[in-house]
Amino acid sequence: MSAHYQDQKAADDIEKTLNNESQNGNLIRHHATDDDEEPPRKRKDTEEHSSVVAAHYNHLEEKGLRERFNSPIFYLRNFNNWVKSVLIQEYTDKIREKDYGRSLRVLDICCGKGGDLSKWQKARVEHVVFADIAEVSVQQCQNRYEDLRSRCGRLYSAEFIAADCSKQTLRDKYRDPSISFDIVSCQFGLHYSFESLTQARRMLTNISECLKPGGYFFGTIPDANEIVSRAKKSPDGSFGNRIYNIKLLFDVEKGYPLFGGKYDFHLEGVVDCPEFLVNFKLFTMLASDFGLELVYKARFADFFKDHSERYRHLLQKIRCFESYPPPPGKELLADESEYEHAKEFWKNKENKMERDQIGTMSIGEWEVATVYMAFGFKKLAPTSWDSNGKPVFKTQTKEKGQSINDK
């Protein structure tokens, strides 16, 4: 490879990274999203979890773009961005179907550094409130917002709130406490609040209290069924591959706690942070108390199947998949053995043209992607008010099994 070519490649790589980062706003906060974070400082057992999370995300380091591009989770990260983009598009579309031209107000809760800034721009929303526990992240989010605005002129209005959304009331902190949202998005963040019922309730209060009836709450979380399932299949309750590792931090012999089911999640260069299992039925039961009715849930593999046709252009645009076979002069991101599925497909493909290629992902990255699931809830109108002045929603059934039937 000539020196010139290498330079060109480096420039291309960096530019590509820039494209992805800014246009697709892919510095997502959690998991296979932000990759410019260093591991958190050593934890003390006595330390409160939320302060650990905040410290983790406050403690950021800018790594070189080169390093970011060479990240072993490059495609995984882009894929996660695709999922978020699709969710945002789907739910803003849903609202506009009913009321075209409605100006949309959004709460981006657990916004991190603002990985979805430009996704909101593409969704043509009017106003976004960004909230996150980590002050430094929120500041970065604001800086990136200012950047974006100076670049594109017209941009939605925004406000930025650093607060522990599982402990504090957001409503007091809004510029206009009477604001109501059409959309609430919580990406890769809700599970941190499942440390306790009190925290999960506070989080859901923040999510739902200003959400309009007919509005949507959607997000992404690790799928507890998937995690427990993989853990049960491993001899010591911990599992993973070259890029991630998950270890349950409680004694499964004593059962799986509804709240505080703590596990360590390590993802190469991204997170190394304790999190909490979100039992999805529990989540829907809790959500129904807040007038949130489940309208969609899918593990990422199914989410992909549901949306890959309609959003194929976006898959290509933000490079969710790796070219196979690798173009001349390039190498696969991971070891050849992680592409057996692609090799097989390629072998059986007919009428191959000289420059044909297929798109895929290494098994290692896909194993991480499939830890997650996406969900969507619709906010119901309260049907009455109880003696404490709290709204009562009609799906708030206490009969066994009623409220937890999955759609």
Add this chain to the structure above:
Amino acid sequence: MDAVLSADDQEFLDRCEEELKDRYTEKDDDFMNVFNSEPSKPPVIDSWWVSNNSGRRNDHRNSRRHHPYERYSNNRNRDRGYNDYNRSSDDRGQGYRPQRNRYRY
């Protein structure tokens, strides 16, 4: 953690413990669906091509980050250069793309 749970919270927890007592066991259908399914294989997309200049416009976070006040004029020039050099592959359709683009991923 929860020092004191309200009566409502305790009632809710009791109800959940009862309803979800079989969680992650053979009696938990949702769980067993996941547990019994084969590990998902990564998707394969036929006729894959890679976009080269999507979002290239406006995209100069790097220079911006380090030179917040210089970026505007700089990037404007850079922008133009890129756009001229590398017009959108969308414009061109899929029939032809220069080799340089084709092999970037």
